[in-house]
Amino acid sequence: MTTTLPVATGACCAPLVRAPLGAEDATRLAGTLRAIADPARLRLLSLVAAHEGGEACVCDLVEPLGLSQPTVSHHLKVLVDAGLLTREKRGVWAYFTLVPGALDSIASVLVTTGS
């Protein structure tokens, strides 16, 4: 491991096919997975990552998602609370970016093939 990136709240452990997943780790990981187990939230993560500079405000996300601003704000809050997005207020808008390493931490628990 050479990374020093922050780790998402729900990320935990060795690949689940390699070592038995304990009850606590399973509960934590399931919580993070619930945060992304929603089509709108998956698309939000994708849209934020694809946006210029890797950050986006609600104002950038409402139209591509086709949902109301309060609904988009709700989904963004779920992703922030799960440790997947950071939120930074600048002027009128809050700007969202991916937490580095957060999605990779989830992926690393699911992956079954070694590197």
Place this chain on the structure above:
Amino acid sequence: MTTTLPVATGACCAPLVRAPLGAEDATRLAGTLRAIADPARLRLLSLVAAHEGGEACVCDLVEPLGLSQPTVSHHLKVLVDAGLLTREKRGVWAYFTLVPGALDSIASVLVTTGS
């Protein structure tokens, strides 16, 4: 890509940080993520993978999980329906194995770092 492994029902697409995730792909992936966004089901995947020969029957899984057999059977059915486990009836018991590549397909959509 050199793999010819079967692909899980819910797996889809390029890493979501690289290419915008479409509505249909997002719905499909969210469905698969919902199947694993549960502590008991994550532990079941882990237990099946760790079991001798990479397969296990309900009889092997009830005790380590500490849940009733009908509850374990329900969770196993959710994982089979999501394309993550296969079920093979042999004699009295049904035996479950991981669908090769299924968890890796989910991981490959979430991962943000290139290979």
